[in-house]
Amino acid sequence: MTAVLPAAPGSHALPDAETVYRPDRPLDLPGILGLLGRGPFDPTTQWDLGGMWRTWRTPLGAATLRIHRPASDGSIPAAAWGPGAAWAIEALPGLLGHGDDWSGLDVSSHPLLRGSLHRNPGLRLSRTGLLLEALLPAIVEQRVTSLEAYRSWARLLRWYGEPAPGPGPTELRVVPTIEQWRGIPSWDWHRAGVDPRRARAAQAVLAVAPSLERAVAQAGSLDAASIALRTIPGVGQWTTAETLQRSHAHPDLVSVGDYHLAHYVGEALIGRRVDDDGMLELLEPWAGHRQRVVRLILASGFRFERRGPRLAVQDHRWH
Template identity: 30%
Template sequence: MLVETEEAFRAVAARDARFDGCFIHAVRSTGIYCRPSCPARTPKRSNSEFYPTAAAAQAAGYRACRRCLPDAVPGSPEWDLRADLAGRAMRLISDGVVDRCGVQGLADKLGYSERHLTRVLTSELGAGPLGLARANRAHSARVLIETTDISFSDVAFAAGFASLRQFNDTMREIFGRTPTELRGQKRGAPSGAGTVRLRLPFRAPCDIAGVLRFLARRALTGMEESGDGCYSRSLRLPHGTGIATLRAADKHVACTLRLSDLRDLGSAVARLRRLLDLDADPVAIGEVLGTDPLLRESLQRSPGIRVPGAVDGLEIVVRAVIGQQISVAAARSTTERLVTELGDELPHPEGGVTRLFPTAEVLAEHAAAALPGPRRRAETVRDVAAAVAEGRLALHPGRDEAELREDLERIRGVGPWTSSYVVMRVLGTPDVLLSGDLALKRGAGLLGIPEEPADLSAHARRWSPWRSYAGVLLWEAAANGPATRQKSYENWEKS
């Protein structure tokens, strides 16, 4: 963390947008907090304070800057890189777990006592679970105020506030304006009652086109739809269902959410951000991977590489089990059959998005009969689903990596490749190398990198702690075909 360091003040003085979301800059003389890149005049060092989160600044009595909107920034990349208790807790708080289950529910999911969790978060992040959840609620409410025409009482309910009075007091305290004043500052066209249009910010550069291309290659008919630069998919959310449509735009991802229950706004946004890996630090990743001459050409073609994440942990495990040792096209065809036969129909279909991924309960009962191909594979899908349905396997982003691997590999048919793929996509672990992956090995060969798992692992040590991102570059190389080899050799000779 950069808090309380001179480097933080230098980042503020330089208005360096790379640090937006990594820390908060508060100004004593004005009583406001800003993102590091705020265009306002840089205050004296003696008037500056730094906090790890917006919630910490709010707890200290500061209100949000009206000019730079410090809450509307990418999240800190530390949560995936650190993967400690604070990082895992932040993932779940962003998903709305505190609002749905309370602090005790959050502590139970993480495997710690409520007291210990509160002590750790307060010490490391400057605010406890309730303060962090309150900051998330305020931001969700602001999005609804500025992008929809729904009543303030509905906004308060959807954002998770206990009462209209609490909603009004919180908005005035944090943003220095009433909800009515905030609505007067609308940005963009208003949305309908169940529709929210918003911008998902990221740190530039960001290869959104690459992530959407990855998702499009694996899109399941009925559940996902891709074309004309857009990607849409169905979402199963805590309070209902939704459809998300994503499109790359200038300096952000344009997102349209159609929700059956607006209380799911925060959860949907958090899951989509993880799906697109929008909180990554592309500069740090590029500095490490760019030192390898065999990767440099690929990195230049895909600046701001991202690792596709997940909106549903069970879906990723099932896809991984089905996709072992077969092509992407074959895996897609097989998984589509599951969605068609076992997925629930959406109550509000749109275009080609008409179904949801099957629930754990339905898969546990019917997957073995519905899945074509090897019997063992179908039984593994059934056993994974049964473990989830019975509560023996939790697949949320707050899991400890080692414990999740152990739980997965305890199931017959789930090996190290599958568990590694799951922790990379569900937990966002940045340093996973799938050295036995067939497509990854093919991509490595096209770039002149050793293909044998042992040799590839040895070569990949120089990519740590960003081996997951290097793996995406190798997948892209495999998808682009043999022409990649000549370009790689030419680049290697020049270097």
Template identity: 40%
Template sequence: MSRRLTLPERYAFGPSLASLQAPNGDPCVRVSAGDLWMAARTPAGPGTLHLALSGGEIEATAYGPGEAWLTERADAIAGLRDDVTGFPALAKAHPLVHRLARTFAGLRMPATGLVFHRVLRAILEQKVTGVEAFRAYRKICRKFGEPAPGPVDLLLPPDPAAIAASPYWVFHPLGVEQRRTQSLLRAAREAGRIERCAGPAEATRRLTALPGIGPWTAAEVVRVAYGDPDAVSVGDYHVPNTVAWALAGEARGTDERMLELLEPFRGHRGRVCDLLAHGGIGAPRFGPRMPIRSFAGY
């Protein structure tokens, strides 16, 4: 199945969809400057979505039992349901945000409608370096994934039922310690209820009710699964410092200070954090970096 999508002016395909792909070789998603291939476990069954940029349009083509669901949702996945109408006025509250909003006016936030795949990534990214998290993600996808429908070599994201049925020791050689594994197993057991949430508020409530999932993990999930532009990753290692440095010239910031500085942008606070990241804004670094470990060797 396929459909053509008309694009807003200055739409930035690759940067808008980059968050859908885990760095360093995602087995389930591939994003380039003009193409997205994404394997998914949809409510209608497994499927693969291809978005191809062509002039001022995107051609969306889907494969497999989930093709109708993916085709219907293709505009949301591309970020074309992202409503930025009121943001330019809010951005004027700070000169840097105003400049970044104009520079990256083509950015849109995707909304996949697929929750558990993002929960998997977010839990694996808890309290570890990106290198550790993405390495474990690739190993889990390769162990639990299945070939996706369509003409490209992708794996379907792990079936939450297969995750839930696995004992802890299966994940240790994949680089995930007991704490994160237990959080992942709990989320997998509740995946059906989580996937049926009507919006980001309900999803946040259900997710944070699970032991081992806090505001940071929930925000990382709803920002992509629902395209929530206000989701702020409270508890992040870097973001409070980045926001404090960018908006107030303070080298270090707490979660409370971050939220205070972002308050003028309420409704788009997560979007402001994304703009700072796209703009390469970062606070000065002091002290050693977090070490890269391998739990599989413990």
């Protein structure tokens, strides 16, 4: 049940909306929500012993969402602050994997996958419903090391993000509005470490953002949504997958083109490295569930040995 509460005058401690979510089975919060934060520096996301803080730029405005760790009965309290608080609370079930149906996934033929599913029964795919908040950081992460991308994203949000509403950690930020994103000058993209190619891709998305969001929302299927995204210059197969995995809990899109993923999947499933084509061939028996299989591999505890050369961390800023 969701309750929308009036804030006390001059107080930010009282939630603007709150709920207690009662899933039909225990959920693995870190496993479900861990993919949403963009690295250890992301000012939209913070974990602590009590749970997770997450900020959103909802259709109704900024929101801070506090998701508590499950109680002993499996229920999950949550509270939200800001103009978008009610929207954030309404979106909570999807965020925690409601509607993500794993019942058709049969991994009984593979010991690693079978064991991972047995050990991680609370794993689900999270659905944020916010396309732009998944797409822009995916563009920032294109063809660079994770560390470099995480630092760039954090810089942009520290400089241009809005302080989060509510009583959360002071460093929390809400991503800029579309207008604010559009107003970031080219030299600040550069100063944040985002090279001109990625900056142009972000600007191409921002130029058509409202119509792109409508096209994806009106798409008759997730495959049609993927096609709509890939009409934007600079948004390819990898970026589309990284976006729709988060915004729409796409159960089948795999991040083809990732520097390490194909090697990881190959070593986990058959004990040797493969390329992207080999990865897709290995995952074909689970077509329709391939992203779920990837998540099971990542949750399995399998240790991937990175034997290849590491990508050098580049600095695209002016000195």
